[in-house]
Amino acid sequence: MTAPVREESELDExxxxxxxxxxxxxxxxxxxxxxxxxTPRDLGEAASLMARAHELGLTVLPRGGGSKxxxxxxxxxxxxxxxxxxxxxxxxxxxxxLLTVGAGAGVAVAQDVLARAGRRLALxxxxxxxxxxxxxxxxxxGPLTHLYxxxxxxxxxxxxxxxxxxxxxxxxxxxxxxxxxxxxxxTHPGAPHQASLVVEATLRTYPQPPAAAWVVCxxxxxLQVATLRDDVLSANLAPAAIELDMPGVRRTAQAGGRRDATxxxxxxxxxxxxxxxxxxxxxxxxxxxxxxxxxHAPAWWGRYPFRPDEVAVRLxxxxxxxxSVCYALVDAVGSPVPVRGSIGVGQAWAAVPAxxxxxxxxxxxxxxxxxxxxxxxxxVVQAAPPHLRELLAPYRVP
Numbered sequence: 001m002t003a004p005v006r007e008e009s010e011l012d013e014x015x016x017x018x019x020x021x022x023x024x025x026x027x028x029x030x031x032x033x034x035x036x037x038x039t040p041r042d043l044g045e046a047a048s049l050m051a052r053a054h055e056l057g058l059t060v061l062p063r064g065g066g067s068k069x070x071x072x073x074x075x076x077x078x079x080x081x082x083x084x085x086x087x088x089x090x091x092x093x094x095x096x097x098l099l100t101v102g103a104g105a106g107v108a109v110a111q112d113v114l115a116r117a118g119r120r121l122a123l124x125x126x127x128x129x130x131x132x133x134x135x136x137x138x139x140x141x142g143p144l145t146h147l148y149x150x151x152x153x154x155x156x157x158x159x160x161x162x163x164x165x166x167x168x169x170x171x172x173x174x175x176x177x178x179x180x181x182x183x184x185x186x187t188h189p190g191a192p193h194q195a196s197l198v199v200e201a202t203l204r205t206y207p208q209p210p211a212a213a214w215v216v217c218x219x220x221x222x223l224q225v226a227t228l229r230d231d232v233l234s235a236n237l238a239p240a241a242i243e244l245d246m247p248g249v250r251r252t253a254q255a256g257g258r259r260d261a262t263x264x265x266x267x268x269x270x271x272x273x274x275x276x277x278x279x280x281x282x283x284x285x286x287x288x289x290x291x292x293x294x295x296h297a298p299a300w301w302g303r304y305p306f307r308p309d310e311v312a313v314r315l316x317x318x319x320x321x322x323x324s325v326c327y328a329l330v331d332a333v334g335s336p337v338p339v340r341g342s343i344g345v346g347q348a349w350a351a352v353p354a355x356x357x358x359x360x361x362x363x364x365x366x367x368x369x370x371x372x373x374x375x376x377x378x379x380v381v382q383a384a385p386p387h388l389r390e391l392l393a394p395y396r397v398p
Contacts, residue, residue, distance in 0.1 A: 011036060014056065016080075017048030027081055029061065031386035032074040034081045041086045043159060043167065043199050050197060051165025053080050060163070060195045064104050064131030068138050070308065070383040072189060073396055084133055087199055092117060098156060099205050103133030103198040119205040122148030126304050133198040136184040142302055143241035143268060146344035148206075152183040158201035160187055163194035209270035212240075215283045216298060217291040219263035222246065222323035228265050228287065229343050235286050237279040241268040242344035245300045246326055248336020265343075266298050305338040306351035311361070311392065312383040313350040313368060315341065321375045322348055328371045332364040346377070354385050361388075365395045 014020060016038050023034040040046040053060050058079035063069065084104030090113050091100045097119065101110055107123055107130045114120050124142035125135050134140065136151050136158065148154065157171045170182040189195035219225060225244060232242055246263035265287075269279050284291045306312040315325060322343055329337040329350060341348025352364055368379035381395040 014052065016052050018045035020080075023081065029063075029072075029074050029078060029081070030070055031389055032076060032078050034061075034078045036079065037081045037083055039083045039086050040197075043161070046082075046087070046161050046197050046199050047165050047167050049080075049082065049165075050161045050163060054164045061189055062103075062133060062137075062195055062197055064134045065106060065127070065129030067127035067129040067131075068134050068140065068383075071138055073389060073393060082195075082197060084131065084197075087133075088131075089200075092119070092205070097205050098202050100200060100202045101132045102200055104131050106131055107135060114205055115208060118208050120208050121203060122154055122206055123151060123203075124302055126302050132201055132203075136201060137188040137198055139183070139185050141342065141345075141347055143243050143342055145347070146239065146241045146342055152185075154203045155182040155184065156202040156204060158182065158184060159199045160184070161197040161199055163196060209240075211273045211276045212268060212270045212295075213276055213280050214294050214297055214301075215267045215269065215280055215287065215291060216294060217265045217267075217287045217289065219244070219246065219265050222263075222326040225263075225265070225323045225326075225343065226321065231286055232265075232267055232283065233344070235283055237269065237283055238271075239267045239344065240270045241342065242266075243268075243298075243301060244322065244339070244341060244343045244348065245298065245305070246322075246339045248326075248330070248338055264298060264300075266301060268297075300340065303340075304351075305340040305349055306383070308383075309354055309385055311352040311354050311381060311385075311388065313352055313365070314380045314382045315339070315348045315350055315368070315372065315377065316346055316379075317348070317372055317375055317377040318346040321372075321377070322346075324371055324375070325350065325368065328367050329364070332367040333360075349382075350379075354388060358391055362391070365392070369395075 018038055018040040020036055020038040023037050027034045027037050038049055040049050059075055060080045060082060061078045062082045062084060064084050087102035088104040089102045090105050090110050092113060107125055111120060122144050124144045125140040126142055139151055141150055157169055160168055162168060170184060184198060187196040187198050217228060232239060243266050269276055280293045284293055326339055338351045339348055372379050381392045384392050
């Protein structure tokens with residue numbers, strides 16, 4: 001392998017096999033300097049691009065809609081940002097009811113295409129500009145994960161270009177590894193892994209449900225969460241999603257320092273109008289109290305609780321112990337910390353303040369890890385402001 005190319009004057013000599021240009025203001029990646037941007041237009045160009053970049057020793061980073069670019073831990077210099085915007089074809093096969101998409105295609109755009117055929121994908125990522133490449137590589141989950149499973153379950157096959165330019169499919173890789181689930185997280189770039197390019201994917205589609213409604217129940221204390229979750233699951237009403245929004249636990253002076261919260265549990269039910277009405281009535285009665293039925297999703301539904309200036313921590317609590325996380329957070333931080341996610345599958349997010357002193361921030365993350373590890377779960381820093389990347393690097397992997 002030759003030494004990495006360093007001079008901008010050598011741009012014309014790269015011979016990457018596809019359009020390439022110097023980076024501009026819109027190509028910035030937090031905490032990293034981008035040198036060039038390449039835009040492959042098909043599989044052949046993508047393979048040639050990766051092979052040549054590998055030969056030249058270039059650092060490569062794929063980019064779709066850019067909605068999860070901060071989820072990465074980029075190097076100081078990115079030689080080649082691969083823009084997947086031209087790999088955005090969407091093809092629906094009415095015979096097989098499968099959808100084939102380019103990695104740069106937007107999930108929302110594909111859903112609109114399918115809606116005209118009375119179909120949909122079981123993907124509802126919170127990122128508004130999410131593309132298929134990013135969703136599949138990052139395993140970005142939304143509320144529908146409860147009923148349909150993670151993004152990997154939806155993949156029938158996908159074409160991937162490896163860092164050295166080799167073209168492979170996840171079906172072949174799954175056979176080689178003896179696995180039937182086509183998880184694409186191995187394509188996600190980040191140390192010590194080099195970037196692979198997801199070029200195309202074929203996914204299952206499902207009939208568009210005739211009707212949908214939400215049963216909403218206020219949560220006054222985190223301890224209620226586990227009970228409410230169990231009540232919903234034991235009712236056997238086939239919920240499409242069970243979501244929790246806890247803006248933050250607060251200490252109160254009453255009851256000897258009892259910790260209260262104002263949160264919301266929301267359950268999505270889908271199906272025929274008659275079935276929906278019966279199931280919703282049963283669930284409202286079962287949850288009791290102030291539970292109610294609405295035809296509109298809560299304003300927070302399918303949205304992340306964190307901002308770019310906060311530390312986004314991805315939580316996994318398989319036994320439904322998110323209430324323990326809420327209590328641990330207020331004890332460690334000393335102020336409310338938003339927690340939101342899919343409690344039916346035990347996945348959620350916490351928005352930890354980034355302005356905590358470094359030692360305090362580390363203590364918060366250690367506490368989260370200890371609480372969840374004891375429950376066979378995990379806490380991983382998914383995104384953080386650039387100035388905290390180095391400090392939090394040990395917490396970006398499980």
